[in-house]
Every structure is written in C-alpha cells, then in structure tokens.
Amino acid sequence: MSAEIEEILKRYQSYPNVVGIIILDPFAIPIKTTMDYTLTVHYAAVVNTLAAKAAKMVSSLDANNELMNIRLRTKQHEVIIVPSENYIIVVVQKPGD
C-alpha cells in the first residue's frame, strides 16, 4: 500500500508546475502530503465535502455516469481533485503559461 502511495506521488509530481500533493483516504484523512500541516488539514476538510457533492451531482444527472476528476481554477492556482476507490488525490498547480 505504501508503494502504491509512493507511485501516485511520483506520477503527479511529474506534472508541470506542481506546488503540492495531498493523498487522502476515502474518509478524507491525510495519509501523505507535500504541503504544510495546516494547509493539508484545511484542504482535506473542504475537498471532502466538495468531492462528495460533485460525485452526487454527476450520478443524480445520469446514474450511468461517474465523476473522474474536478478542477478548480482560481486566480492563484489550479486544484485538481481525483477521487479513486482507495484515495482522494489533491494536486495543486501554479497555472502554466
């Protein structure tokens, strides 16, 4: 399981302009992070409700559909939330040129 987490971390770290990666368990408990503690806990709390809400939205519009990821573009960065079976992965990027 730890090898799988390292694998996920490595994969997303190869993305351009990544400033932080947080891996949460399905209950949104941080199990790995490259960000500071306060920010990690804050992300975990808000990402959890947002991902649940978005997944519910998608399946309520079409029961055969499924949420794959959420991208939040903000003035300062882009946050990618990838819910998977075992983890919720949060990747924070600086907007690219």
Next chain:
Amino acid sequence: MSAEIEEILKRYQSYPNVVGIIILDPFAIPIKTTMDYTLTVHYAAVVNTLAAKAAKMVSSLDANNELMNIRLRTKQHEVIIVPSENYIIVVVQKPGD
C-alpha cells in the same frame, strides 16, 4: 442585457464539442439554455450548490484568492461552471480526442 447573453452564448458555442450551454442568474434561475427543460432545471439546482461550495472553499483557504471556474470531468462529458458577477455559465462538452 439580452445582447450580453447572446454574446456569452456565441462565445461558448465556439468551443469544441459543446453539447449544451445554460446561463443562470446569480440565484441559479435559468435565463437561457440550449438543453431541454428537465436537464436545465436539474443542472441549475446542482450547479448552484456546487459553485457556492467551491467558491467558499477557495476563499476559506486564502482570502485573497478567487474561484474562476470549475471543471467536472465525468466518464461521459466535461461540465464547465463559470461563475461571474451577473451570471453562472454552464457549458457541457463531449470529451475531445
């Protein structure tokens, strides 16, 4: 105001693979749509809570930051939600190749 809405519609219709556009007022009431009524009303309801939640998440993480758009990638399509001062714009695209 109607000209502004037509302008928004035209701009997003030029995007590739667009299957539907919905323009909502800030209270998430549909004011223009290219999708059928049932789907429009359903999108309006779920988009509203999701956009509000995401905007709150962004400002709670950093008061100087601001949400620009949300992209939901699903198995079947991509939904782009653009909250602006006067409207919430929802664009549904088929994933590109």
